[in-house]
Amino acid sequence: MSIAETQTQPVVPQVSTQRIRTESLLLLGSAVVILALGAVLTAYVRGQSLLPGELATTRWLSSLDSAVVLAISEFLDVISNFEVAPVLFAILVPVVWFLWGRPAVILFGISGSLTGVTRVINLADRARPTEDLRFEEIVTEAGIYPSGHVVYGVLVFGMLAYLAYKHMRPGVGRTSLIVFLTAIAVLMGPSRVIELDHWPADTVGSYLLSIPFLLILIWLDRHPMSQPGGRIYRLAQGVDRATLGRVFPGRH
Secondary structure, eight states: OOHHHHHHSOOOOOOOHHHHHHHHHHHHHHHHHHHHHHHHHHHHHTTOOOOTTHHHHHHHHHTOOOHHHHHHHHHHHHHHSTTHHHHHHHHHHHHHHHHHOHHHHHHHHHHHHHGGGGGTOOSSOEEEEOTTOOEEEEEOSTTTTTTHHHHHIIIIIHHHHHHHHHHSOSSHHHHHHHHHHHHHHHHHHHHHHHTTSSOHHHHHHHHHHHHHHHHHHHHHHHSGGGSTTSHHHHHHHTSOHHHHHHHSTTOO
16 A cells, blocks of 8 residues: 555544443444334324323313414424425535535435335324314324324434534534424424324324434444444445535535
């Protein structure tokens, strides 16, 4: 290997084997447990009516009709509906690319693309709440279970929160941004119940089925194979520079 080739080789960080094992156990172990809970809940709600506590929870959340609650709920509904969500995601892709580079935008792209699954699958036929909070007409369509809005909130804004944590310097700005993005993901479920678009079990199941995929993506990003010199990193660095250069001038 020539001196020039040696100088261009990425520096591979020294990563503690114990740290890798601990993070893998935490992230992948949590993903497996949460996904298993999601599978159990999904199996239980299929063909079922309301679960114990759903009616009372829906009645309580729908009674929160203060101006602030309604404004937050409306905001979350707008940014996650099936017309606006793809446009917002398309706007965020170049922003992530500009701020944090190619590996980050690929990770964000994969996470966001997973939300499209809710447009083609329906894991359980459920009724939407009526105005008088009755469980009546069963709806068979994608986006009912799991909720497309909740999955979008978790995978898109949850991933943005992780990327902000990873790439931004510690400070008030980073903390505020992470809290804001996390709040979007956390409040998306309750807002769907407030809007009477879903019952609580729909949103809980959506969290249980989407959080594991977010954890797996974070694990992949933190694993040595995604670091400088790793296979995923080299793949990200090898993306067609000419194509990216035309889309994002000055970043190749």
